[in-house]
Amino acid sequence: MTMYNLTTDQRVDEALANNFLRQATRRATDRLRNNKYKASEELGNWEQWRSAGESIRKHVISNLDFYLNQLIEQMEQRGVHVHLAKTPADAVGIVRNIVREHDAKNVLKSKSMISEEIHLNHALEEDGVAVVETDLGEYIIQIAGEPPSHIIVPAMHKTRQQVADLFEPIAGYALSSDTPTLTRFVRIQMREQFLRGDIGITGCNFAVADTGSIVMVTNEGNGRMVSTLPRVQITLMGMERIVPSFRELDVMLNLLARSATGQRLSSYTTILTPPKKTADSDGPEEYHLVILDHNRSEILGDKLFRTALNCIRCGACFNVCPVYRQLGGHAYGSVYSGPIGSVITPLLEKDWKKWGHLPYFSSLCGACSEACPVRIPLHDLLVKLRMRKTQSGHTPQVEQQIFKAYRYFFTREKTLRRALRLGAHLQWPFVRNHRISGGPPPLSNWTKSRTLPMVAPKPFMQVWADLNNKR
Amino acid sequence: MKVSLFATCLTNAFYPEVDLTMAKILKHLGHTIDVPEGQVCCGQIAFNSGYVDDAREVARTLINSFERSEVVVGPSGSCIAMIHHYYPTLFENEPVYLKKAEDLINKSYEFTQFIVDVLKKPDLGAHYSAKATYHPSCHATRLLGIGEAPLKLLQNVKGLELVPLPEAQLCCGFGGTFSVKMPKISEAMVAEKAEHVLESGADILLGLDMGCLMNISGYLEKINKPVKTMHIIQLLGEGMKS
Numbered sequence: 226m227t228m229y230n231l232t233t234d235q236r237v238d239e240a241l242a243n244n245f246l247r248q249a250t251r252r253a254t255d256r257l258r259n260n261k262y263k264a265s266e267e268l269g270n271w272e273q274w275r276s277a278g279e280s281i282r283k284h285v286i287s288n289l290d291f292y293l294n295q296l297i298e299q300m301e302q303r304g305v306h307v308h309l310a311k312t313p314a315d316a317v318g319i320v321r322n323i324v325r326e327h328d329a330k331n332v333l334k335s336k337s338m339i340s341e342e343i344h345l346n347h348a349l350e351e352d353g354v355a356v357v358e359t360d361l362g363e364y365i366i367q368i369a370g371e372p373p374s375h376i377i378v379p380a381m382h383k384t385r386q387q388v389a390d391l392f393e394p395i396a397g398y399a400l401s402s403d404t405p406t407l408t409r410f411v412r413i414q415m416r417e418q419f420l421r422g423d424i425g426i427t428g429c430n431f432a433v434a435d436t437g438s439i440v441m442v443t444n445e446g447n448g449r450m451v452s453t454l455p456r457v458q459i460t461l462m463g464m465e466r467i468v469p470s471f472r473e474l475d476v477m478l479n480l481l482a483r484s485a486t487g488q489r490l491s492s493y494t495t496i497l498t499p500p501k502k503t504a505d506s507d508g509p510e511e512y513h514l515v516i517l518d519h520n521r522s523e524i525l526g527d528k529l530f531r532t533a534l535n536c537i538r539c540g541a542c543f544n545v546c547p548v549y550r551q552l553g554g555h556a557y558g559s560v561y562s563g564p565i566g567s568v569i570t571p572l573l574e575k576d577w578k579k580w581g582h583l584p585y586f587s588s589l590c591g592a593c594s595e596a597c598p599v600r601i602p603l604h605d606l607l608v609k610l611r612m613r614k615t616q617s618g619h620t621p622q623v624e625q626q627i628f629k630a631y632r633y634f635f636t637r638e639k640t641l642r643r644a645l646r647l648g649a650h651l652q653w654p655f656v657r658n659h660r661i662s663g664g665p666p667p668l669s670n671w672t673k674s675r676t677l678p679m680v681a682p683k684p685f686m687q688v689w690a691d692l693n694n695k696r
Numbered sequence: 697m698k699v700s701l702f703a704t705c706l707t708n709a710f711y712p713e714v715d716l717t718m719a720k721i722l723k724h725l726g727h728t729i730d731v732p733e734g735q736v737c738c739g740q741i742a743f744n745s746g747y748v749d750d751a752r753e754v755a756r757t758l759i760n761s762f763e764r765s766e767v768v769v770g771p772s773g774s775c776i777a778m779i780h781h782y783y784p785t786l787f788e789n790e791p792v793y794l795k796k797a798e799d800l801i802n803k804s805y806e807f808t809q810f811i812v813d814v815l816k817k818p819d820l821g822a823h824y825s826a827k828a829t830y831h832p833s834c835h836a837t838r839l840l841g842i843g844e845a846p847l848k849l850l851q852n853v854k855g856l857e858l859v860p861l862p863e864a865q866l867c868c869g870f871g872g873t874f875s876v877k878m879p880k881i882s883e884a885m886v887a888e889k890a891e892h893v894l895e896s897g898a899d900i901l902l903g904l905d906m907g908c909l910m911n912i913s914g915y916l917e918k919i920n921k922p923v924k925t926m927h928i929i930q931l932l933g934e935g936m937k938s
Contacts, residue, residue, distance in 0.1 A: 237880055247884075547867040551884040585878055588871025588885065589744055590834035608782075611746030620746065628742050632750040635705065635736045636757045645709050660917065670879035675886070675914030678710045685703045685712035689719070689731045 233558060233582040240556035246382045250374075250553045253381045254544040260487020261541055261596075268483075278480045278599040281473045282535035285465075289525060292434040292467045293516070299437025305499055306513045313343035316517050320345060320426070320459055323513055324354055327457055329423035335441065335448040336360040337428030338376055338538060339461040339517055341560045342573070345426075357418045359447035361411055365391060374554030376561065377485050377540035382553050415447065425455040425509065429462035430538070431477055432514075435470045438498040439514070442481060442491040449495055458499065458509035464516050465525075465534040477537060480598040484539035524572050529609050533568050535599045542593035542603055548586050557586060564593035564603045571610055577619040584610035627667075642687050649680045698728045700762055702770035702804070704906075705737035711906050717933035718771050718807055724936065725817060735761035740778040743786065745873050752786055759783075759796045767814075768804040771929055772905050773836020774872075776806040781839045806836060807929060808904055812845035818852055822935025825855035829898035830928075831889070831912065833905040834867050846904050846928055853935050862892040870911035886915040893923055900924045902931060 231239065240246060265271040285292055297307045310316035316339075324332060332354055334340065346356045346367065358367040365380040366373055368391045373379030380388070389402040392410055400406055427448060431440040439460050441448045452458055468474045482488045501508035524530050543549050543563035554562035559570040559580065567583040574580050584607045587593075593603040614620060634641045655661045655668075660676035663669065671677055683691070699722050707714045719729045735758055743751035758779075762768050770776050783797040805814060812818045830850060836842040850858055869875065869885025876882075889912055893901050901923050903909045913925035926934075 234880075241880060241884055545865075547869070547885050547888075548881055550866075551881060551888070584746075585874070586881070588834075588867045588869060588874045588882070590867035590871065591838035592834070592865070592867065595838050608744055608746070611744070612748050613746075615746035615748075624745070625747075628745065628747040628750045631742055632747075632753050635739075635754045638734045638736050638757075638761075641736060648709075667876040670876040671914075673879065674883040674918060675875075675911060676917045677914060678910065680709055681712045683712065685708045685715040686731065686733070686735075688712050688716060689703075690733075 231558075233556075236556040236558055237552065240552040243553075245384065246553050247551060249382055249384070251550055253375075253378060254550055257377070257486060257540070258544040258596075261484050261544065262487075264483035264487040264489060265598075268479075274476065274480060275598055275600050277476050278537075279535070281468065281476060282537070282599045283532075285467050285469065285473075286525065286531060286534050289465065289467065292469060293464060295434040296432050296437055296467060297516075299435070300499075300514055303437065303498075303500065304512075305437070306511070308513060308515045310515055310517045311519075313517070313519055316343045316461065316515055316519075317345055317348045319513075319515050320461075321348060321352060323457070323459060324349060324352065324424060327423060329457070330355060331418070331421045332356045332424045332426060333418060333422035333451045333455060334358050334360075334363070334426045335428065335443065335451040336363050336379075337426065337461050338373075338561070339428060339463055340426065341373060342519065343461075343517065345461075357415075357422070359415055359418065359445075359451055360443070361408070361445060361447075364411060368392070368395070372555070372560055374562070375540060375543055376538055376563070376566075377543075382555070415450075419450045419454050422451070422455040423457065425451040425458045427452050427458065427460050429460050429466055430481065431468045431474055432462055432466055433469075433471060433474055433496075434467050436498060438496050440474060440478075441495045441497075442478070442493070443495065444486070444488075444492040446493050449493060452495060452497055452509070453507045456509060457511045457513070459513045459515060460497075461515050461517065464518050464521050481537050481539050484537075484541040484596075484598040520573050520575060524569075529613075530568075530572055530606060532601050533565075533572060533606055535601050536565050536569070537599060538565075539598060541596040541598060545592040545596040547588065547590060547592065552586075557583060559583065564607070565601070568603055568606045568610065571614075577614055577617070581614055581619055584608075584614065638686060642684055645680060645684045646682070646687070649682045652680055698730060698766050700765035700768045701729060701731045702735060702758075702762070702768050702775065703731060704770050704772045704775045705741075706906050706910070707771055708736075710910070711927070714771050714906060714927050714929050717929050718769070721811075721820070721929065721932060721936065722769065725811075725815065725820075730765070732761045732765060738775040738778040739786075740775065740782075741872055743778065743782060744871075745877075748786065755783060755786055755797075756793060759793065759800055762800055762804075763796065765803065767810075768800065769807055769810045770804070771807050771927060772907070773806045773833050773840055773842055774905050774907060776804055776809075777835040777839035779804055781835075806840060806842060806904065808845040808849055809840065809842055812848050818845075818848040820849065820852065820932055820936055822852070822932050823854045823938050824931055824935035826900050827857045827859055827898050828900040828902050828931070829859050829861040829893065829896040830864075831861055831868065831893075831901060831903045831908060832864055833903055833908045836904055837865075842904075849928060849932065850902065853931065856931075856935075859896050859898050861896050861898075863888075864892075866892075868908045868912050870907050872907065875911060882911075883915070886911055890915050890919065890921070894921060898923070900926055900931070902926055902928055904928050
């Protein structure tokens with residue numbers, strides 16, 4: 226995964242130089258955004274739905290201990306093995322052990338962002354296990370060795386031709402790049418894989434606490450194959466992914482499907498209440514639920530950032546973000562990209578050196594907060610992350626000095642007036658055609674791509690004072 | 697009414713004519729204008745960069761300077777949004793200033809909002825013959841909920857043809873310090889905005905925030921596709937002269 230070795234700046238350069246990627250991102254996000262708009266407007270009272278979603282999520286997060294216990298109790302009563310993983314390494318260890326115990330050689334996966342978060346595939350492959358991503362998009366990026374570029378549409382950045390080229394070594398012949406050929410190829414591949422799978426690993430969109438059910442929304446049906454064919458199943462879930470009961474699930478499924486892809490309901494909504502009962506004709510006999518913390522408990526206890534846990538991973542914020550629109554997902558460098566990724570990655574990973582750039586991947590335009598179906602104030606959270614980073618001393622010295630100077634002059638209007646008039650004299654070396662150009666950084670960061678107007682000979686405050694003195 | 701002007705740091709330093717025109721328009725409407733000394737900036741530059749303590753000091757200065765004002769009007773959706781949207785958080789642990797901040801919130805308005813929603817004067821009798829498009833700045837739209845006010849003012853300008861700006865909802869890439877902290881991303885964003893401005897076929901780009909306009913016009917000038925850029929205040933001011 227080469228992108229992990231690049232600096233933020235290099236990743237941004239790479240993304241901005243990739244016109245295809247940018248066009249594809251524009252097109253895909255526009256389509257998703259417009260579909261979402263239609264699907265939410267047709268309800269006629271979207272704001273009420275958002276309010277309902279927001280209050281359900283707030284209620285769950287405020288009572289997470291209760292609902293987690295309820296879920297675990299329900300699951301364990303029926304013989305599900307529940308595992309609590311504090312760290313990604315713990316979660317990987319748990320899955321590895323289950324795979325080893327069963328001497329499993331072939332593991333099938335349906336889409337799971339948690340498995341990306343804990344970098345599961347890599348670990349299992351190291352153990353000599355064949356891991357097959359059965360979601361089309363995930364399958365493509367698995368072959369390419371890349372992380373997802375969008376949480377809903379992981380291979381959004383690939384052309385059909387690129388996909389055909391990726392498939393060629395597996396097929397042993399060149400495939401034409403038309404969609405039916407490509408999907409037929411994958412379907413044949415997958416059919417064989419499904420029959421060979423020893424263990425199925427799935428994600429979890431919602432866990433219903435009072436019935437102990439796992440809900441997955443998919444559009445390809447692969448989730449159903451993964452959760453019915455193998456004898457053993459593992460479901461990975463983030464600890465916050467809970468709804469109290471089916472009543473709330475109804476609201477959340479509407480919000481999720483409509484916000485993610487503009488569907489009223491995704492093609493498949495799979496509700497599992499495992500494990501298989503004697504009378505059931507199919508389904509796993511052995512079921513493991515792995516619940517990942519990975520600093521979520523800490524976020525829960527942090528009143529500034531708790532709302533970040535309300536996210537239902539619909540990706541609506543990606544599709545309206547003007548920064549994501551220009552860059553796509555890989556420039557962020559993180560598994561979760563887009564606005565929500567910029568919020569949760571620094572909180573989950575707790576490493577300013579590695580993830581300190583993310584809160585600045587936003588012009589704070591607020592489109593993300595406006596799009597969020599559960600009203601997470603995403604751009605406010607980004608500001609708060611900048612605050613936290615600043616207060617913990619992780620911002621550059623120069624920047625700290627600049628803001629000290631800012632504080633000095635911008636609390637002394639008369640002094641600033643004099644400084645501005647001085648500036649109006651000092652700017653001349655940089656003036657061309659009545660505009661400021663060139664100059665030292667950070668000024669040059671502006672003037673490289675834009676002209677800057679000249680500082681006015683007299684600031685307005687002086688203009689006004691002079692006008693009144695004349696009277 | 698006695699109207700206090702919030703000159704905003706950007707217009708004060710770079711575009712004093714915008715502040716001055718705002719004063720003239722309000723005076724023309726029969727109001728007494730006052731520009732309290734000591735005012736500088738809403739503090740957003742520091743706040744959005746995470747320097748909350750510095751922002752708070754600057755915000756206090758602003759609050760103090762308008763303490764005795766009846767009503768405060770500024771030529772920027774973003775600066776007014778900073779006051780309305782973030783001052784309550786900024787002063788959540790300081791009851792005295794929180795109260796003062798709330799007073800300021802209750803009496804402060806962005807210019808178009810004030811003219812249309814408070815003064816109920818959507819028609820200023822201005823004439824201006826041109827084909828123009830309007831960029832709805834993000835903070836004005838999303839944080840202050842300003843939608844119709846600027847459009848109403850513009851629709852009443854005789855001779856002005858308003859053409860739609862494609863993908864108008866997209867941020868122009870200014871974002872205050874974002875433009876210099878993340879210059880490449882910012883440039884990509886303003887490049888797309890410029891594309892849409894040119895696509896609109898307008899001769900004039902209008903807006904209600906000089907930050908956004910400085911960014912877009914600066915880029916258009918740099919690529920030698922200058923489109924005349926005006927604050928709504930400037931257009932109205934010109935239009936009311938005739």
